[in-house]
Structures are given as structure tokens and as C-alpha cells.
Amino acid sequence: MGLTGTPVLVVAAALASGLFAATLLLWPRLAGRTARAVAGRTALLLSTQLALFVAAGLLANHSFLFYGSWADLLGREQELGTVTDHGAGKGASGGVVRIGTVRPDAPGAGRPASGGRIDEVVVSGRASGIDSRAYVYLPPEYFQQAHAGRTFPAVIVLTGYPGTAENLFKGLRYPRTAHERVRAGRAQPMVLVMLRPTVAPPRDTECVDVRDGPQAETFFAEDLPRAVSRTYRVGEHARNWGVIGNSTGGYCALKLGLHHPERFAASAGLSAYYRAAEDPTTGDLFHGDRAARRRADLLWSLDHRPPAASSFLVTTSRQGEGNLRETREFIDRVRAPARVSSIVLDSGGHNFTTWRREIPPALEWMSGRLTAD
Template sequence: MSLTGTPFFLTSLTLLIVAVVLPFALWGRIAGPPLVRGLGRLLMLLFAQVTAITVVFVLVNNANSLYDTWDDLLGTGSHVEAARDLGPDGMGGRQIKHEPKQLQQFRPADDPKVGAGVQMTDLQGRISGVRGEVYVWLPPQYNDPAYRDKKFPVVELLPGYPGSAKSWMGSLRAAEQLMPLMQNGTVKPAILVAPRTNLLPGADTGCVNIPGKVNADSWLTVDVRKMIIDNFRAGDKPDSWALAGYSAGAHCAAKLALAHPDRYRAAVAMSGYNDPALERDSLAGKDPKLRIESNPLHILKSANAAGKPPRTALYVSGAERDGFQAGLGLRQFAQNPTTVTLRQIPPGAGHTTVVWKQQVPEIFRWLGTQLRA
């Protein structure tokens, strides 16, 4: 039974109703000595508490897309099949232009919560050694005969930690919100791509490559990117690609865009952070060297010191103690052609999907000014 499916929710709700009714029906009818009666009543109370907690968890999980599968929840599944040392560029000595096309079979998304038009595939990363699902949504213009010769920009969508690849389509309703805006021209059309980021049990990869453990950077910036270009009319130049993330996904979006200006033109970071150690389960944050090297502020400073400020546009939003300070730091050290657009969220708004969902139209209007096919 799927963790996020309707059957599991209805089963949990049914058990809760039974757990509430049971004490009223049997409390005074339990026979036997006092110890047996007391134990029976205690078990009924525990059953009621467990079922109530389960229903609350299911509601919260479904609303925020925290855990996608039982393996994600229980920490029993890994999506890493190999993690060899791929070097500084994350390519392991290979060149994308020499790699054969990776054509995929797509099917309708297996969860109706993501909305109409979302399709998915199971991708085996040839470079990264990662395997995972990737969700894709095509803009309304994609199948319009007037656009048959046109390539489209692409935005990779990254969730927080823990987080499901379905969160942007489900909890944030990105495709549902953007469909009418793209149809009326308020937002420029773009392909939305939501890859799995929860790759290791009980750990946030920080979107880095760690030889012997995981190549999360290469999964997102090489394998997923190439697969989309191979299967859709997607632009293949940096000016056609952007990343957008919230919370831990915001950290990843800023880090990856600044580290790979040869692959991405822009990034959106909502309620994120620069220091990966702020996420206690971050593998990058636990490694002293990686903690520095994967900090977007360090990446920006290093590029400036080398005389090569990245041609990257960042949009950073957040509250005073929830992402805004990180954006101030990046804006302070941004040198042409790097740009940082900063938006402060009112205090008390919270670190929730409700806050990020409200920003979807705005951030995609901004992305439309940065990307071109």
C-alpha cells in the first residue's frame, strides 16, 4: 500500500474511528482480574494514540510531500548504485557531446495529486551512478503546431529535506498555477523537471559529489539535464536552464548554479541557507572540506578571486532569520556579471509550503526575464 496513496489514508482514518469507538464499547465489559482489565484498557488507549498520530502524520506528509515511499520514511532504500570519483567537473573524464542519447519511456505520473499533464520516468544515471524517478511537465505551447520548431527553456525543481520529487507539482501546485499564466502570456513557457533528490537513507546529500558515497551533483547537473535534452525540445545552452528550490533545495539551487555557470543561467532560492551544516543531516555539512567548498558564498568568492565571476542570476527570498541573511551575503559579493535579486518575506510567515506556493507565479515571471531558448 502506497505511503501517499488514498487507500492508506482511508485505512488510517478507519482505524482511528475504531480506536475511538472501542473504549466506549468495551471499557466496562472487559472481564478478568484487575491486572487484565487494566492492561486491556491501556492497550485500547495506546491504540487510539497510535492511530491518531498516524492520521496526523499522513495529513502532514501528504500536504508537504516529505516522504514519497516507505523506504524513504523507514530509511531502508538507497538510490545509489555506484559513486566513483568523477573529478572536479563531475564528468569522470567523459564529455557529454560524446555520450550516446539516453532515450526514455515516459508514463503518466502515478499520483493524481501532482495534477494533469505530469509524466514520469525512471532514470538510470550513466555518469552519476544514481537511479531515480524524474517528473516532467510540458508547457501548453509545447504541442502547439506554431511552436513545433521551437526549443523551450527548462527549470529543475528541487524540494527541501526530507522531500519528495513530487512536492513542486503536488504541494506547491506549480504546474496548476503556471498553466493559465503561460497560456495568457503572463509567464513565458518553460519545461518543468522535478528529479528525485532523496538518494540515501537518513541523509541529505547537500547536492554534492562524495566518492564512494553519492554523486548527487552529477545526477542533477549532468544525467538529468542530458536526459531532458535527449527526450524533449529543450534548449541545450546555459541560457536555457535554471534551478529553483526551497529550504535545502534552495541551498542546492544556488550552489549548483554558481558552481556550474556552463550549465545554468539562473537559480531561485526560497528560504535557504549558505552553510550546509545548518541542515543537521547534511553530508556536506559534516565534512569540514565540503562544508566550505559547497557553500554558495565560498563558491562566489572563489570565482571572484580567480577573476571569473559567474554569469549567474540569483533570486533569493526569505524572512529575516530564514534565508534573507544568506541572500544579503550573496548580494554583497556579487560582481558583474553575477546578479542577486533579493526579496524579504514578512516575519512570522513560516517555513512552510504555503509560503513557497504563493511565490511560484512571481519567481517564474522573474525566470522568464533570465532564460531564453
């Protein structure tokens, strides 16, 4: 049974309920002070609490998709990571290989021309030497004869850490939301390239080019747009590309937009933070390089980089988010010709419920800043 599936959740709930009922039934029989009675009561309490804890954890993971599999939970994720042999293989040539398809959660999903299609792919980076799995959402218009000659804008969509790429279409419903925005006439059709920012799992690279390590920034800023543009009908210019993400993905999105205006016209950070995390999950990202650490500080970069004609969107909440002060600092430091917009909720935590409230207007904002060739 899969970690995110309903069967394992049902089994865990049934086990917890059964142990709770057994505790009520057997407690009177174990009311004595003998060692056997004490041991029985202890075993019942511990097993019931453990079963309830497991059921609650599985329910939370079922709702928010923190971990996509048992291997992911246990730290044995087998997803493709960094390629060290740069002279041969996929990483040397670069490209996109489709390994499967997923039906979008959208009306008419049985037919691509009505509901679109999600391709499960492996993207191989020539410059970075990184292979990473991703999901490419192609809107219905991509398959319609009326748009056969059209080149579409594309948006890189990033999860938080340690999220899975499946979070983006199962939990956060990006394809479904994009489909609804287009049908409502509030957004243009866009290709969504959905993946996690962790391109060298289980390490959190913070979208940094690590010395003698994963070249994550190069993968996202160079390899990924180039490979997708060569595989799908997607434009190659900055005006055709945007990037959006939540939490760690939000930091990465803003970082990529700020440092690569030649590649991305717009970037949106939902509940983003503004300095690269450094903790046991990241390892040593900078190896004592102060310039690299300062560059990964977005507030510092806004003060010390020449402004470009980029667009930024940042989101926060007056109550429930920890990034309100720094978000206001980011807004204050953006200088023309760059532009900045914001979504500030009255209340909302660092969770899927909040991001689902922000994604529809964020996609509309993104649509208004990208063009199709």
C-alpha cells in the same frame, strides 16, 4: 493501500474514531482497581493515542508528501541510485528513457496540446555514473503545430530532503502553476525537469561530488542538462537553463547556479540554507578536504569566486523562517555582473503553504531570465 492514498487515511481515521468511542463506552466498566481493570484502561488509552498519532501523521503526509511510499518511510526505497560499473549499461552512454506518463493537474490535461504532458523518465548520467528517476513536464505549446520548430528553455526543479519528486506536481503544483502563468501572459512556456536532490537514496548528498562516492554535482550540472537537451527540444546553452528548489533543493539550486554559470543563467532558492548540511543523513561528504567544505559554503564562495553574469533569487520570511539573517548576507555579497532578487514575506514557515505563495512569482522571475532558441 498506498501511503499517500485516501483509503489508508480513511481507515486510520475510522480506527482512531472507533477506539475513541470504545474508550468512552467501556471506561465506566473499567473503573475498578483490579489488575484487569487497570490493564484494560491502559490498553485503551495507549491504543487510542497510537491510532490518533498514526492518523495525524498520515494526514500530514497526505498534505505535504514527506514520504511517497511505505518503502520510502521504512528506509527501503528501491529507486535507482549510483551505477558503479562505468564501462557498460545506461550510465556509460547517458540518456533519458521514458517509463510512463502522468496527466498534469491543468485544464485540458486529457490532450497534451491543451494541458501538456508529464513524462516519467530515468536519466542516466555518463559522467557521474548515476541513474535517477525524474518527471519532465512538457507545456502545451510543445505539442502545438505553431511551435513545432521551437526550442524551449528548461528549469530543473528540486524537492527538499527527504521529499519525493511527486511532491513537485502533487503538493507544490509546479506544472499547474506554470500553465496558469503562461495563460495569464506572465511567463513563457518552459520545460520543467522535476526530481529529488537525493540521487543516491537514502543518502542526502547535498549536491556534492563525494570522494569515492556519488558524483551528485556532476550529475546535475553536466549529465542532466545534456541528456534532457538531447532527448527534448530544449536549448543547450546557459541562457536556456535555470534551476529552482526548496529547502535542500534550494541550497542545491543556488550552489549549482553559483558554481556553474556556464550551465545555468538563473537559480532560485526557496527557503534555502547556504552551507552544506553534515549530519547522519549525509555521512562524511568531504573526508577532511577543507577546500571542498569551503566551496560548499555559498557565502564563502561569493567572497572568493570571480563573479559571473548569473541571476539569483532567494526567499525568506521576517517571521517563521530560520534563514533570514543568512539570506540578507547572501544578498549583500552578490557582486556585479551577477544580479540578485528576493522575496521576503512578512510571515511564513518552512512548509508547502509558504512555498506555494512563492512559486508563482519565482516562475515569472525565472521566465524573464531564460531565453528560447
